Amino acid sequence: MSRDRERQQSQLAFVASGNDIEVGDRGRLPLPADVLKNLRGDENFVVARLEGGLTAEVWRLKAAGREWTLKRARARCLVQNVDGQTSFLNEIQRRADIAALKALPGGRERFAGCVDTVWGCFREGLLLSPWIDGGAVADWDERRLVQLFALLEELILAGLFEWDLCPGNLLDDGAIRMFDFGYMYRFDPLTEFNSNGREAPLFHAAERFETRNYFAWLLELEFSAGIAAALAAFALEKRVAGACYERLVSRLAARGAAPEVLSWLRGFLDVWGKAQGETLADLYLAEGWRSHRLDLDDDLRGKTCTKRTLARCDWLIAAAREHFAALTGLDALFWHDEGLGREALIARLEADRARAERFQIK
Template sequence: MNLEQQRQQAQQAFVDSGENIVVGTLEGISITLEQLKNTTADSSYVVETFNSGLTAVVFHLHIDGKSWTLKQKRAVSLVNNIDGQTSFLNEVQRRRDLTNLKQREPESFKHIVNTQFASFNDGIILSPWIEGEPLSTLNHDVFQQIFTAIVNLELHGLFEWDFCPGNILLNNQGEVTLFDFGYMYQFNSNIHFNNNGLDTPLFHGVERFETRFFFDFSLKNPNNLSTEALFDLYKLEKQCALETYQHKLQQLIVRNADTNVIAWQQAINHRWQNALTNDEELQTLYLVERYRSNVLDLLDDLHGQSCSPNTLKKADLVLSLIDLHFEILQSQNGFFFGDETLSKSDLISKYKKLRVDAQRFQLNK
């Protein structure tokens, strides 16, 4: 049994045990646990309701002159796999971990949302309302804040898989806040690449941001940036990521991390460093990482049977990149998960079938 299977088995066993996890307190807030559990869009203290979450419904509450975020577990997760079905448990566990870390090292975790109260069995997480909006503009300062948060999490043994657009907010002061940790897992960053141990070297914190956010943002292109401007944004993102990963590498060396982990981190940093020396090299890396991230996000949506029209756009982009750039992707070892053994025509056939599956698994048909 690999580490992922062990984790999933342990989570399911905890759910079946009936045990509870409670974080924080409701003391000093004039609302009861029962009221929170029974909150609906019609409750007098509800300002807004956000019903788009796959595992929980989110409410903006106003109580005693203060705004709060209430996360209320769905009776049935809309993500149809074991990680989706246990994601609320996982989030409560991580809220407990993060609360402890924020108390010990507040500066290192200032970009992580605070937790007022959470109860697994009651399906409730209450946090201070974040005055902010989803990221609509990316710049050096935003990248730096996000990557610093990612590296601090990883060095403290927490790996976040889901940096999706809805999970990162920016306030009027330009401060980033991360929230929603249903897919954040514990791991030992001194001996493992991520919470899958040494099995999946493709996955790391910056890759997760690129896959779940950056290349999704580029595909949607909300600011109608030109092709050149999108590439320039990628270049800036890579420069900021490299700077933060150099710090991560130094910390791993200081901590006498396993040689496999240090060599893996050095290889990532070295590849980025080389690509940043000239735009032709960087264009190649851009192609490889753009392909990688769109494939991974497509496969993730299919695995959870939680597809959207955007999933279809990703499938179309993947097919286009295979058709136009197969030889470059192949020469750069851009194919993975068995795709490296397939011919161009076989790959196109495979992803056409996956696109049909993505159509079948549309959540809002």
């Protein structure tokens, strides 16, 4: 059984067992748990109800002189697969892991980018955190990239792999903050590539960020500022990711990581280090293909497509039409696209686009 499947089974078994899991301290709640549970929305301490939570209803509250975020689990997560259905449980489990990490010496500083948990409880479907007074990242400059990769580095070393670094899951209040741990899973960084063991070497931290987030931003940059600006932003991100992977290699090596893990990481450094000028444009094409293709697959599988899914589809169709030879030359086609001819590839992407139109969530 795959590591992912094992985790799913044990989470489903936990749900069926009737056992509960609690994080933090109920006594530190600024409002009684019952009041939070029965929130209607017209109470004077409700500042707003937020749009966008697929796993939970998210509320912004004001009480005891400051602001809070309440996540209240939905009866059914809007993401229609096992990982979606267990994402609230997963979030409570990871909140417990992160609370333990923050309690270690130096932990508060190392994991300052992960929001605190005041109190959370799986069976009560409640999770309360401080409100992060920030905004979504509109512009990925060097400071933001450096902070994100520094946080990812600490999480990886602590054995936590985040799959969903989408724009809605990161906030910037002067520091990059993570607050949604519904798709963060445990793994062993000394022997595994990600939470699916060594089965899927395609997935790693920089890839997750590029796939769920950065390439969508680069796509907009291509439209608004042109391909040269997108390539410069891509080079910056690769430089920051490269510095992070260099540190990971030495820190993991010092802890006795398996040679397979170290050479896998060095493989990325090797490819990224060579990318300049024309080869940078090639790397952009190949990584852009991988990012848009994977994200499209995610959205189709979860039936959670948006306008951005369609824009990504259009990028893929254009790349297949205009750069098919380069894509195959770069070995960029993967999984079920591998070995397809140009026309068959375009036809498949057009079929995916039609499905993405059908699965629009808003």
